[in-house]
Amino acid sequence: MAKVRLDKFITLCGNYTRSQAKKIIHSGKVSINDWLIKDEAVKIDEDCDIIKIDGIPAKGEKYTYIMLNKPAGVISATEDKEHKTVLDLIGDEVKKDGLFPVGRLDIDTEGLLLLTNDGNFAHNTLSPKKHVEKTYLIHAKNYVYSEESRQRFLDGIEIEGGYKCKSAKLEFIAQTDEYQILKLTISEGKFHQVKLMIKAEGGIVIYLKRLSFGEIKLDESLAAGEYRRLNDDEMNLIKKYIGE
Numbered sequence: 001m002a003k004v005r006l007d008k009f010i011t012l013c014g015n016y017t018r019s020q021a022k023k024i025i026h027s028g029k030v031s032i033n034d035w036l037i038k039d040e041a042v043k044i045d046e047d048c049d050i051i052k053i054d055g056i057p058a059k060g061e062k063y064t065y066i067m068l069n070k071p072a073g074v075i076s077a078t079e080d081k082e083h084k085t086v087l088d089l090i091g092d093e094v095k096k097d098g099l100f101p102v103g104r105l106d107i108d109t110e111g112l113l114l115l116t117n118d119g120n121f122a123h124n125t126l127s128p129k130k131h132v133e134k135t136y137l138i139h140a141k142n143y144v145y146s147e148e149s150r151q152r153f154l155d156g157i158e159i160e161g162g163y164k165c166k167s168a169k170l171e172f173i174a175q176t177d178e179y180q181i182l183k184l185t186i187s188e189g190k191f192h193q194v195k196l197m198i199k200a201e202g203g204i205v206i207y208l209k210r211l212s213f214g215e216i217k218l219d220e221s222l223a224a225g226e227y228r229r230l231n232d233d234e235m236n237l238i239k240k241y242i243g244e
Contacts, residue, residue, distance in 0.1 A: 006030065007040035009051060013058040029054050063118035063242075064099060065235065066090065067216070070113040071224035076104035086113060089225050102126065102213075103189055111137075111210035112218035115227075124241040125214060131166075131187040132241075135212040136194050137173075138182040143203025145172040145180055152201070153184070159196040168197065179206060214238070 010021035010030065024030060025040045031052045032044055044051060051058045068086060070076070075083045078100050086101050098117040103126055105113055116122060125132050153170040166188050173181040180203075184194060195205045211218050215237040222228065230238070 003043045004046060005040065006032070006037065006042045006044055006051075009044055009046065010053070010058070013051075013053070024053065031055075063121070064116060065118070065121070065230040065238070066099070066115040066227050067219060067222070067230055067234070068113045068115060068227040069218060069222040069224055070105055070110055070210075072108050072110050074225075075107050076101045076113060083107065086115065090115065090227060105210060106192065106195075106208070109208045109210065110224060111208075112213050112216070113210070114213055114216065114230075118242060121238065121242045125238075126189070128188060130241070132214045133185050133187050133212070134189065134210060134214075135183060135185045137207075137209045137211055138184055138194065138198065138205055139179045139207035140182055140198050140203040141179045141206055143180055143182075143198055143201055145170075145182065149201055153197070157197045157200050159190075159193070159200050163190065165190070165193065165197060183211070214241070 007018055007021040007025060010024060011018055022040045026038055028036055028038060030037055032042070032049050034050075034052075068089065070086060073084070074089065075085055077085045078087050079085060087099060090099065099115055100117070100122070102114040102116055102122045105111065114125075124130060150170045150172075153168045156164045156167055158164045165186070168187075169185040171183040171185075173183055175181070184197070186193065186197075190196075194208060198205050216230070216234055219228065
């Protein structure tokens, strides 16, 4: 049986902080098996007990899935003594025990980062066997796009250390006076991989932004540093990674 404090259960049912959950309980809006309860410390059985808020059955959210538009200057970690972390950007209304970033983006890289407390989901999406594709927007100096270069990316670029990358899809977007704008889709995640791939072709990445992770695309309405829960459509897209 899964026993949990009532106030914690209420926080798992929606956008409530622990203090907000306690206020809801103290106000007499919560019942357990149709008995009005005002004690937030009561332990409930998530599998058997029926919890209602204002007479409406409440279903606890076992796992949380967050989309963050990561800004530059923030590290993909749960804590750090020197830098702000992605968890520092997440408010209490969605922050849950054990929330962590799925994979990592370099400190100077922006864009889509998923956060969750579902270890199984993270393992499945990061496993090399799953070949989950990630697409990046790149500003590259000293690089000249060509059909030959595009083919080398498809064949597998060899980067520093002698590692041959898996096939990657490179797309030319635009040319400015200072750099080329490209899109690159890869299916692995070696350390600094995108930067090293461009470097292997003589270029320098001066800007990098992740646009997608698997079938989940960055919500462009999110400003840098903003986040939201995954919506129903996005949750349907990731069900194949969470065993549903």
